[in-house]
Amino acid sequence: MAEFGDADRQAPLRVGVAGLGNVGATLVRILQKDGAELTRKLGRQLEVVAVAARSRSRDRGIDISGLEWFDDPVALAKWDGIDLFVELIGGEDGPAFAAVKAALEIGRPVVTANKALLAKHGVTLARLAEESGAQLGFEAAVAGGIPVIKTLREGLGTARIAKVFGIMNGTCNYILTRMGNEGISFADCLKDAQALGYAEADPTFDVEGFDTAHKLSILSTLCFGYEIAPDKMRVEGISNITQHDIQVAADLGYKIKLLGIAERTDDGIEQRVHPTFVPKGSAIAGVDGVMNAVALETDHVHELLLAGPGAGGPPTASSVLSDILDIARGTRVPPLGVPSDELLPYREAPHRPHEGGFYIRLSAKDVAGALAAIATRMGEKSISIDSVIQRSDLSAKAVAPDGSPTRTVVMITQQTLESSVREALAQIAADGFIVGEPQLIRIEKL
């Protein structure tokens, strides 16, 4: 084994950074500012020598005058003046993919924070890395500042993971937290999140759950050893969550969180992203605001929860840097936990009854027999109802298109199949007793 201070470790590790947004600029600042401490930690000098970005002149609060400039990230990735390539451009294809591919093809290690790229091309890139002997780090791609990739790849011994779930989108968690604390609507929270820079101008990718789905698919592969399958899951966002849902959840002792959940079953993998009732006292319910959290259930380690900042320049740059340090130290692990040719083809589990039951919110016509008719349809599908709530202070009296008044009905079911609930609701809608779309939220016992 090599000693600290070996001669071959003394050559500085030269880093090229493509993409100088918030994370990229923060990384360059840290590498320039903390150089001495890094050298002390590592026994080797670490130096950013080149950058690529769209605009050379933009003020990013960092001094790039002494660095080699590249307009083309692929040219930087291939340049023989660097030992390690950092991709912080973003996007699942285009220059990010081209540059990462180019670096790995020539055996150059890569660190990226790009979850979309990983979700789409992760297996291809891992294979490339293994073939050329390069390392591929992506700690920052999932849950920004939380070292969940390292924990999955290196921290669990042979513990067999049964389930992974978490809060992986800070925008959604910020919105849900404020809705819960301040009683304001989804739309108002979203507007604030956009003003504060926590949400994009087009928030669809975040609030509809697709970002969570990308991250979950990467974790799922690291946990279960199947190929990455970001499209093999039901994805539901938070844009339909109302104050009524939040308040009923609170009354019942729950908070609503957008969770990504992947489970290993005997018949394959179940992956899903959806708003979820989580018990108020649970550790994950305490993860508020822009914070993220990932929970792992294994045979050996009953449950492990990692919580921290999911985004933001400094935490994300910190994760990128920990990958760089690992590579500089010579740490070698297969990018996806096992060699890519040992990954199993993804196998989707058939639908199963959901243990925790469901929260159902309906806008029912305020006519005699409506509730009885609804209850009958549920009974026909063998769905047991735990409780029905029609609290007057919450029942938003409204009027159906045909002029009849409506009232909000909330039902909590026992363990049942989601398909049974959906079939019952379709039947109830066909009976003409409800107005608009019903709301359906899973309750997790956690």
Added chain:
Amino acid sequence: MAEFGDADRQAPLRVGVAGLGNVGATLVRILQKDGAELTRKLGRQLEVVAVAARSRSRDRGIDISGLEWFDDPVALAKWDGIDLFVELIGGEDGPAFAAVKAALEIGRPVVTANKALLAKHGVTLARLAEESGAQLGFEAAVAGGIPVIKTLREGLGTARIAKVFGIMNGTCNYILTRMGNEGISFADCLKDAQALGYAEADPTFDVEGFDTAHKLSILSTLCFGYEIAPDKMRVEGISNITQHDIQVAADLGYKIKLLGIAERTDDGIEQRVHPTFVPKGSAIAGVDGVMNAVALETDHVHELLLAGPGAGGPPTASSVLSDILDIARGTRVPPLGVPSDELLPYREAPHRPHEGGFYIRLSAKDVAGALAAIATRMGEKSISIDSVIQRSDLSAKAVAPDGSPTRTVVMITQQTLESSVREALAQIAADGFIVGEPQLIRIEKL
């Protein structure tokens, strides 16, 4: 850099395990059972070849017939038939220290779960390891199944840690959780914990906070780069916590947890272990039962919380195994995060005002003017009182030694120095208005 599958990686890594208690036996079972998966993960065979323990004949549910047996762990540590020595004997001195020292002296890597050993001899052992080029892993020594050592050593880049705190003793957390959920006394909970094997026959080391102090001192060194100083801290356990304290905490929106807390200040390090009021909605308040949690506050990563099982055979063995895998892969980091000769001498911070304020419970004589006299003494020390509670359902009417009746008075203070509070309480006691020892618990804003 070496490739997976290099010829020199093909030689099996031969492991010797000293100490076959719960963790040791579980580790041997995993190494024997999961051999194929380990080889797949590692690209190298991992094999337990020798063991040492007190009794050869004891039934541990594992087959040790094919393994080399040693009565003396030091002889095993030195035996040239192993490549890596695992110490699971326990104890801060004696055979554990002798064996670990013997292995490191000949450059043999060591993995240990022994926090007492690390707290007392960690710097000496780290120096030995660095001198001989051996690795020293101790992931399992702090917070059993939670990968906090790895996160501190490798997962945070150059993030500068400002504060580390956590729940590091499962026995205490189990007792406090049950006291909170079931309204039973400390003594009854302790009896149950002993019956369930969560507490030792002599529980002093756990319930008086010393175990937490050992673990905190190790984390503190990894966080701040000072020498390990387990004796440089105020340590207070949970044996004086009453149902009254638990219930007032609940009424005010808090839970009581035994926390170890270490902070970097401009004037040195502050380390302390004591029961603490933590806000009910916080993530750490959700960490219940035998679970542990460690929270890190850094400049870059605002707050990171790692929660999971703090003890038990499988989680602890899993952490031991992750250290073994790291060593087998050739991962090289200084045991204490930085080379041991760069550790700074420990510097104890002077006492500071405590931001969160204090909870104070007194048994006051039920005489006219008592409360006014108490309030006056607090005022003399410039202590602002947020609220005073004398709830009738909780005031345990009692009788002072002089025959006068007493009632329980609870005060919540604003930010103040602990020394001021203690001085005021001493004065109040001298005035003769209270009976017995006052209870003082810190409130943390977290």
